[in-house]
Amino acid sequence: MSKNIVLCGVGGQGTILASKLISGAAMNRGIPVKSAETIGMAQRGGSVFSHLRLGDDVDCPMIASGSADIIIGFEPGETVRMLPYLRKGGQVIVSSRPVMPVTAALAGSNYNGSEMLDYIRKKVDKVIVIDTEKACRELGSAKIVNLLLLGAAVNSGALGLDEEDIRKVILTRIPKKFHDLNFKALEYAKKSSL
Amino acid sequence: MHQEFLMGNEAIAMGAIAAGVNLVAGYPGTPSTEVLETVAKRRPQDTYVEWSINEKTAMEVGAGAAYTGARVMVTMKQVGLNVATDPLMSLEYIGVKGGMVVLVADDPGPISSQTEQDTRHFSRFSKLPCFDPSTVQEAYEMVQDAFEYSEKYRTPVFLRSTTRVSHGYASIDVKDEEDYKKNTPEGFIKDTKRWVIFPKLSYQAHINIEARNVELAKEFSSYDKNLLLNMESKAFPKKGIATGGFNYTYVSETLKTLGDARFLKVSTPHPFPEELAVKFLTGLDEVICIEELDPVIERELIYIAGKYQLPVKIYGKLTLDVKNSGENSLDSVMGNLTKFLGVNPPETGALSEDDKAEMPELPVRPPVLCAGCPHRASFYAVKQAMKGKKTLFAGDIGCYTMGNAMPLDMVDTCLCMGAGLGIAQGVDHIEPDTSCFAFVGDSTFFAAAIPGVINAVYNQADMTLVVLDNSTTAMTGHQPHPGTGQTMMGDVVNKVSIEKILKGIGLEFVETVDPLDYKKSVETVKSAAALPGVKAIIFKSPCIAIVKSDKCLAVDNDKCINCRKCIREIGCPALIIRDDKVVIDDSLCTGCGLCSQICPVGAIGGDHHE
Ligand code: SF4
Ligand code: SF4
Numbered sequence: 001m002s003k004n005i006v007l008c009g010v011g012g013q014g015t016i017l018a019s020k021l022i023s024g025a026a027m028n029r030g031i032p033v034k035s036a037e038t039i040g041m042a043q044r045g046g047s048v049f050s051h052l053r054l055g056d057d058v059d060c061p062m063i064a065s066g067s068a069d070i071i072i073g074f075e076p077g078e079t080v081r082m083l084p085y086l087r088k089g090g091q092v093i094v095s096s097r098p099v100m101p102v103t104a105a106l107a108g109s110n111y112n113g114s115e116m117l118d119y120i121r122k123k124v125d126k127v128i129v130i131d132t133e134k135a136c137r138e139l140g141s142a143k144i145v146n147l148l149l150l151g152a153a154v155n156s157g158a159l160g161l162d163e164e165d166i167r168k169v170i171l172t173r174i175p176k177k178f179h180d181l182n183f184k185a186l187e188y189a190k191k192s193s194l
Numbered sequence: 195m196h197q198e199f200l201m202g203n204e205a206i207a208m209g210a211i212a213a214g215v216n217l218v219a220g221y222p223g224t225p226s227t228e229v230l231e232t233v234a235k236r237r238p239q240d241t242y243v244e245w246s247i248n249e250k251t252a253m254e255v256g257a258g259a260a261y262t263g264a265r266v267m268v269t270m271k272q273v274g275l276n277v278a279t280d281p282l283m284s285l286e287y288i289g290v291k292g293g294m295v296v297l298v299a300d301d302p303g304p305i306s307s308q309t310e311q312d313t314r315h316f317s318r319f320s321k322l323p324c325f326d327p328s329t330v331q332e333a334y335e336m337v338q339d340a341f342e343y344s345e346k347y348r349t350p351v352f353l354r355s356t357t358r359v360s361h362g363y364a365s366i367d368v369k370d371e372e373d374y375k376k377n378t379p380e381g382f383i384k385d386t387k388r389w390v391i392f393p394k395l396s397y398q399a400h401i402n403i404e405a406r407n408v409e410l411a412k413e414f415s416s417y418d419k420n421l422l423l424n425m426e427s428k429a430f431p432k433k434g435i436a437t438g439g440f441n442y443t444y445v446s447e448t449l450k451t452l453g454d455a456r457f458l459k460v461s462t463p464h465p466f467p468e469e470l471a472v473k474f475l476t477g478l479d480e481v482i483c484i485e486e487l488d489p490v491i492e493r494e495l496i497y498i499a500g501k502y503q504l505p506v507k508i509y510g511k512l513t514l515d516v517k518n519s520g521e522n523s524l525d526s527v528m529g530n531l532t533k534f535l536g537v538n539p540p541e542t543g544a545l546s547e548d549d550k551a552e553m554p555e556l557p558v559r560p561p562v563l564c565a566g567c568p569h570r571a572s573f574y575a576v577k578q579a580m581k582g583k584k585t586l587f588a589g590d591i592g593c594y595t596m597g598n599a600m601p602l603d604m605v606d607t608c609l610c611m612g613a614g615l616g617i618a619q620g621v622d623h624i625e626p627d628t629s630c631f632a633f634v635g636d637s638t639f640f641a642a643a644i645p646g647v648i649n650a651v652y653n654q655a656d657m658t659l660v661v662l663d664n665s666t667t668a669m670t671g672h673q674p675h676p677g678t679g680q681t682m683m684g685d686v687v688n689k690v691s692i693e694k695i696l697k698g699i700g701l702e703f704v705e706t707v708d709p710l711d712y713k714k715s716v717e718t719v720k721s722a723a724a725l726p727g728v729k730a731i732i733f734k735s736p737c738i739a740i741v742k743s744d745k746c747l748a749v750d751n752d753k754c755i756n757c758r759k760c761i762r763e764i765g766c767p768a769l770i771i772r773d774d775k776v777v778i779d780d781s782l783c784t785g786c787g788l789c790s791q792i793c794p795v796g797a798i799g800g801d802h803h804e
Contacts, residue, residue, distance in 0.1 A: 066543020
């Protein structure tokens, strides 16, 4: 069994840490992992992605169009950009919080992501939208977006990993002082993605 | 053996360590940087590592060490190889004693580079053997093979990687520490007939190199990473696919869906494994070459088909059956191979073509200077000071290249490391009424700008040099350099002063200013521009990604008159519009204060961080 996962967002949003947690969790289970991600100039506020492939029979770390089992989107517009990668029947997890590009601010645009969310809802059956802005306010931290999305992804079953796998990898990969907060974010994600 | 989850560049570093590397030198450049950083992090105690001031110096440091019998790796990106060409071309004639691997990372796309040059070509031009890994595991193993070949044939060898190998991750098998090779250098032994290049020696060396490459081509035909697969394909008996490097994974992945076809994987593009290629071509009617950058494999196969009079038609970039620029992908290779093999592509994913056509317009996100980046303030000060004047703003390579973005629009030219200095002088000599500026970062200053300053002084140019000194090499992930007072060995050393260098060259006007002091910055630029000759301004303020700030400003929306001058003038990504009002995104703002100094009604202020 192999799993194809796309994570996407805007440079600086923490997609890389989320990708590291998923690969760590898979490796703890003995599942081989290959991945590819954006490094370099685009990290400065550009569109970034990670492709992650879990399983034995994988040669290429990149994913072909129409073959992702799940897209974990940190930003609505960036999620739409990656949607051609989704396979039929695939799962989308998306944060509702938009990141306004400088180009949009300059053009005086009111980009707020809602048009993007509408498109995703219209085209994809399995969608979980997480209001990360609200969740961050309620949990009192802006640094848990990745855990909220990851929690929802695990719950959807589309990762082929369970909550316990993620908890374990948090314990080894993330500084102790953030453990409680991260676990709370997982719980929160479970409740709001039901 | 044990398993580790490594980035391709980390795997190359671990492979070099396992091969007993004694010295690693390089200059940062995406996508090569993490190789040297990983060696520095995980090196055994007696391995020496340095960021050299540029690739030429790194190559020379490497040569010296290899003369002693040390195992050496030199790292750079593909355009860095251009800088190191001079020593490398001659070094190939002189040869080495210890194994020497030149790691060059190419960048199909290009994703973060000026050119799509192909180091496989370079290897042919320079006559150096070249290894081209396709996966993270293979990169780990190949670097060790490369050291062996280098020592056996006493020649530097290329390990050519590409972005997707260098920046891909995989869980791979790596050696345990007790299995690492230990290499103790014999030391430099004087021998002018060996180490001093003269025309006579070069003539003899040339003969030897040509003979060696013939021998190597034979040996490479049985190198276990050059592969010939599916020789007896039933599905496509007359068709073959040739590939190499990362594209091997595209091909093998695609053939899982399309069925087995005969294919050749070339891991040593130079010297080309001719005998293996003849076996591959024999009996085929048609071949397609799947590769990135230049049609290197394709040209070799055409040559071999001609030489052996094999009746086979070869398709690829030269025939425009494969795109001749940019990156390939699983999708593009699927397109190439379904057409070539005459089979149907698999069904599509969740979105139909109609769905894609309905897609809303996506936000455009060019890379921009970070919120609070001091370069933004420097550019803005020069822009305001020179408003209405005829100017040239010559840019350079680094984060500050992004000063080209709207609304700053402050980079008129950008060519290669250090070129801004020369370009400013060239324009000045032809158009003396243009006020010419060259912007250069601190790391680029040391790497490539000093000769340009001396040239300007000597040849009486009128120009202003603007050094954007943020005390790091920011674009490539914050490496130290001579101005930072730290080395890769962790030593604290005397900082080399840019100001003293400039004064030493003979500049009379050298002013250091904090760019976040807007008024003073504008005044300094004005006085510099008014003077004749070569002047320099050093804008000194640390990169916000290394000196983290906990400050943050906010817009007082009662005072704000919604003129949007702040957004229109400086384009800080923290300044956004929400519900038609200007607000500051507190997750991005660093409180640099630039916007508050240009707001006409003083609506921006405060320190709103808890
Ligand atoms: S103070 Fe103004 S210019 Fe500086 S980072 Fe904050 S919003 Fe951007
Ligand atoms: S420059 Fe000042 S007044 Fe004008 S929009 Fe910005 S904050 Fe408001």
